[in-house]
């Protein structure tokens with residue numbers, strides 16, 4: 001299966017990046033084609049609500065920034081992995097901009113191939129996941145009709161301990177087509 005990871009952390013050596021790398025290694029070991037987009041290394045602006053995509057644009061976004069690389073990856077993906085540090089009880093702004101830009105093609109009628117989703121969240125404290133979970137459940141599981149394959153939350157100092165990395169590696173390695 002084609003797995004698209006949207007990594008919302010701005011820190012290349014941070015916890016989210018390490019967890020994402022372990023998940024990717026696991027999924028690739030099981031033969032899946034994994035494409036990772038570090039959204040913070042991209043220029044992805046917020047949605048302008050101009051409705052060009054739903055009128056003249058016929059599904060194309062008027063903003064010709066790096067989101068144009070993500071749209072085809074989304075359309076070819078069977079599974080979406082969202083990964084983010086928790087910032088003020090939600091995804092990072094950079095990931096939120098990318099998610100808002102799904103608007104151009106983000107409906108089950110257009111994303112016909114996308115069937116599965118999973119989530120990795122990294123935070124300083126525990127029990128701070130309500131905001132991100134609300135969005136994940138409502139926008140991805142309910143609205144896009146995706147099957148939840150797993151939610152992984154890690155917090156504090158030992159979140160990138162071997163046990164955590166092993167957990168997300170095994171999750172990736174255990175994914176079936």
Ligand SMILES: Cc1cc2nc3c(=O)[nH]c(=O)nc-3n(C[C@H](O)[C@H](O)[C@H](O)COP(=O)(O)O)c2cc1C
Pocket residue numbers: 009010011013014015016017084085086087088089090122123124125126128156
């Ligand atoms: C702007 C900002 C906002 C944050 N907000 C929260 C928060 O609301 N709750 C929390 O537990 N941690 C919060 N944190 C801490 C990060 O979620 C935490 O350090 C996380 O592990 C960082 O992941 P990373 O190593 O991938 O960058 C915040 C950090 C930053 C920089």
